[in-house]
Amino acid sequence: MAKPVLLLDVMDTLVHDPFHTEVLEFFGMDMPSLIAVKSEQAWLAFERGELDESALIRRYFSDGRELDLAGLRACMTAAYRFLPGIEALLGELREAGVEMHALSNYPVWWELIEAELGLSRFLDWTFVSCLTGVRKPDPRAYLGPAEALARGPASCVFIDDQAKNCAGAEAVGMNALRFEDAVSLRGALRACGCL
Numbered sequence: 378m379a380k381p382v383l384l385l386d387v388m389d390t391l392v393h394d395p396f397h398t399e400v401l402e403f404f405g406m407d408m409p410s411l412i413a414v415k416s417e418q419a420w421l422a423f424e425r426g427e428l429d430e431s432a433l434i435r436r437y438f439s440d441g442r443e444l445d446l447a448g449l450r451a452c453m454t455a456a457y458r459f460l461p462g463i464e465a466l467l468g469e470l471r472e473a474g475v476e477m478h479a480l481s482n483y484p485v486w487w488e489l490i491e492a493e494l495g496l497s498r499f500l501d502w503t504f505v506s507c508l509t510g511v512r513k514p515d516p517r518a519y520l521g522p523a524e525a526l527a528r529g530p531a532s533c534v535f536i537d538d539q540a541k542n543c544a545g546a547e548a549v550g551m552n553a554l555r556f557e558d559a560v561s562l563r564g565a566l567r568a569c570g571c572l
Contacts, residue, residue, distance in 0.1 A: 379532070380473070380476075380570060380571055381532055381552065381570070382475075382478065382526055383475055383476070383478070383500075383533075383534050383566075384477075384478055384480035384519075384534070384535045384536070384546075385477060385478070385479055385480060385481075385500060385535075385536050386479075386480060386481055386482075386538060386542065387481040387487070387490065387496070389538045389556075390460070390536060390556045391460060391463050391496065392457055392460065392490055392494065393456060393457065393459075395456035399452055399456040400449070400453065402452075414439060414440050415438060415439065416438060416439040419436035420433075421512065423507070424507060425511070425512060426510055430485075434446050450489065453486065454489045457489065457494060458494070459494060460558075460559065461559060462559025463559050466559050466563055467499035468499065469572060470566070471498070473572055475571050475572075476526075477499060478500055478502075479500055479501070479502045479504060479505055480503075480504040480513070480519075480535060481505050482506045482512045482513055483505050483506060484506075484507045485507050487505045487507070503525070504518075504521070504525075506518070513539075513545055513546075514541050514545025514548075515545070516545065518545070519533075519535065519546050519549045519551050520549055523551070529550075530550040534553070534566075534569055534571070536553070536556055537553070537555065538556040543555050552569065554566075554569075
């Protein structure tokens with residue numbers, strides 16, 4: 378029996394997301410203060426590949442102040458790291474011959490993660506929202522990858538730390554695993570025949 382294809386979220390599933398700690402420190406704000414001045418629509422458009430970095434500089438803050446893009450990029454790059462146990466687990470999956478692809482809501486800065494951590498040793502950066510133009514939990518974010526891989530949704534396993542994204546995958550007939558930690562994920566992957 379063929380092993381399922383793994384479609385993996387990246388931030389806070391494989392890699393530490395700097396937004397909740399290091400980015401707040403960079404801006405010198407707590408989360409409510411940042412949310413009050415940050416343009417959610419600009420960031421979402423950046424994640425869908427609709428804005429480039431030069432546009433993001435002008436639109437990141439809703440009050441018109443300019444973003445220190447170089448500083449923010451450096452802050453985030455310094456904070457990227459594998460979550461505990463994940464690098465070893467990805468190595469086990471690669472050794473087991475499991476096909477893996479990123480299915481991530483992220484801008485072109487996925488390239489910073491790749492440069493820092495070399496995730497492509499384990500998976501292909503195939504379905505990042507800035508490349509596909511679609512963010513989870515839009516049904517197209519799951520159905521597009523299944524179609525591109527010539528696999529039915531049921532032969533894919535989606536892994537994400539966010540319940541709403543897992544629910545989106547399940548709604549189109551895809552198996553979903555909610556990420557909590559590497560130990561429990563290894564057990565769940567063993568149960569579904571990946572290890």
